[in-house]
Amino acid sequence: MTALPASRPASGLVHADPAIRNRIADAFAKVASRLGSKHSRRAYSQSWQSWLLWATENGVGVLEARPPDVQRWVDWSRGQYAPKTCSLRLITLKTIYSALVKEGLLAVNPASDLHVPGGMKTVRTPWLSEEDLRALVSVPARGWREQRDHAMVVAAVATAFRREGIATMVLGAFDPVKGTLRAGLKGGGELTLPLPAWATRELTRWLAERGGPKIDPGALFPVQQGRTAPVSGATVQGALERLGTRAGIPLERLKPHAIRRGVATMLDGARVHPRDIQRLLGHSSLAMTERYLKTMHRLKTSPLDVMGDMQAAEPAVAAVQAGRCPRCNAELTGAENAQFCGQCGVAFRIEERP
Numbered sequence: 584m585t586a587l588p589a590s591r592p593a594s595g596l597v598h599a600d601p602a603i604r605n606r607i608a609d610a611f612a613k614v615a616s617r618l619g620s621k622h623s624r625r626a627y628s629q630s631w632q633s634w635l636l637w638a639t640e641n642g643v644g645v646l647e648a649r650p651p652d653v654q655r656w657v658d659w660s661r662g663q664y665a666p667k668t669c670s671l672r673l674i675t676l677k678t679i680y681s682a683l684v685k686e687g688l689l690a691v692n693p694a695s696d697l698h699v700p701g702g703m704k705t706v707r708t709p710w711l712s713e714e715d716l717r718a719l720v721s722v723p724a725r726g727w728r729e730q731r732d733h734a735m736v737v738a739a740v741a742t743a744f745r746r747e748g749i750a751t752m753v754l755g756a757f758d759p760v761k762g763t764l765r766a767g768l769k770g771g772g773e774l775t776l777p778l779p780a781w782a783t784r785e786l787t788r789w790l791a792e793r794g795g796p797k798i799d800p801g802a803l804f805p806v807q808q809g810r811t812a813p814v815s816g817a818t819v820q821g822a823l824e825r826l827g828t829r830a831g832i833p834l835e836r837l838k839p840h841a842i843r844r845g846v847a848t849m850l851d852g853a854r855v856h857p858r859d860i861q862r863l864l865g866h867s868s869l870a871m872t873e874r875y876l877k878t879m880h881r882l883k884t885s886p887l888d889v890m891g892d893m894q895a896a897e898p899a900v901a902a903v904q905a906g907r908c909p910r911c912n913a914e915l916t917g918a919e920n921a922q923f924c925g926q927c928g929v930a931f932r933i934e935e936r937p
Contacts, residue, residue: 603646603688606686606688607645607646607683607688609686610679610682610683610685610686610688611631611679611682613682614627614678614679614682615627615628621771622769626671626675627675627678627679630671630672630675630676631675631676631679633660633672634656634672634676637656637659638652638656641655646683646688646689648693649693650693650694650696650697652693653673653676653693653694653697654697657669657673657697660672660673670698673694673697673698676694677692677694677695677697680692680693680694680695681695710836710840710841710844710845710847710848711832711836711837711841711842711844711845712845712849713845713849713852715827715830715832715836715845716740716842716845716846716849718830718831718832719736719740719823719826719827719830719832719842720733720736720737720740720781720785721830722826722829722830727792727794727808728808730789730792731789731793731804731805731814731822732821732822732825732826733785733789733822733826734785734786734789734804735749735750735804735814735819735822736822736823736826736842737782737785737786737789738752738764738782738786739819739823739842739843740782740842740846741764741778741779741781741782742764742766742776742778742782742863743842743843743846743847743863743864744764744766744774744776744865745766745769745816745839745840745843746816746819746820746823746839747767747769747816747819748766748767748768748769749766749804749816749819750804750813750814750815750816750818750819751766751767751802751813752764752765752766752802752803752804752813753801753802753803754801754802754803756803757786757790757803759783759786759787759790761777762777762778762780762783763775763776763777763778764776764778764782764786768865769865774865776863793805794808794809802814804819806818816839820839823837823841823842824837843864844875844876846863847860847863847864847872847875847876848876850863851876857869857872857873860872860876908924908926911924911926913926
């Protein structure tokens with residue numbers, strides 16, 4: 584399948600009516616605006632363009648598509664891509680068509696009941712506990728390679744950077760004077776984070792052991808001693824598995840995102856502000872961080888409790904005299920020791936005086 588020409592807008596394939604095309608483009612833009620990274624937006628755009636091109640070549644109107652048409656596209660995609668990719672593309676289609684239904688352009692989502700056999704499976708990603716993380720950064724290292732692995736894991740725990748960000752760090756990414764570490768983000772750009780004192784100490788020690796030509800942009804974690812080429816993300820994962828095994832952590836829990844999730848969950852349990860966790864993880868929105876933590880911060884008590892009782896204090900009981908309301912001077916009604924002001928809507932408990 585050939586890609587759409589850059590000079591031919593995708594919306595031109597959708598509908599003959601320009602007004603309808605614009606509404607469809609607006610619906611897609613709303614979906615894309617909720618995505619957290621450039622990578623996700625690019626993946627959604629590619630999936631949507633794949634469907635548009637297939638629909639055009641097979642004479643299927645995008646707003647006239649029915650479940651059998653979408654199923655044909657899914658079957659065609661399974662012959663072109665891996666099941667996981669096909670499942671992601673179908674998820675994209677479901678999401679966009681759901682937006683079109685909300686816009687009133689369709690009555691029914693034609694992709695809502697379809698799935699890809701052997702595609703995406705919902706698996707709860709394990710994370711490391713605080714005890715696991717402490718054991719992980721305390722594993723003794725002997726020899727250059729073990730010291731490099733130890734330094735990479737220390738950097739991952741101290742910053743919660745992704746393994747690709749750790750692998751591609753240049754020599755100048757670590758500033759031992761300021762105690763900061765810089766890494767590239769998944770969606771592009773860079774993030775510089777302050778390090779805890781223990782991590783600055785360990786990385787400073789690694790900088791002395793690293794050896795080789797200290798040429799920037801040589802890698803902070805070289806693939807071999809005396810080289811400047813960086814390690815790969817798989818090497819960072821291998822380091823996590825080797826050190827984790829020595830720390831007594833089961834191998835099935837040492838997944839690529841185990842450290843990120845573990846650090847985030849540990850900080851959340853320690854009542855670190857969600858905004859600070861968001862900045863640490865490099866997420867573009869707080870909602871993404873809450874989904875990442877698999878939790879929503881629901882209010883258990885009112886935040887206004889910290890302000891104390893904001894309501895004006897009730898008048899002293901002694902001020903209630905002669906059966907009159909001390910606020911409006913209206914006549915009180917009720918029993919001898921509990922009277923009510925019908926005008927203010929306030930009840931007064933009358934205590935007997937000694």
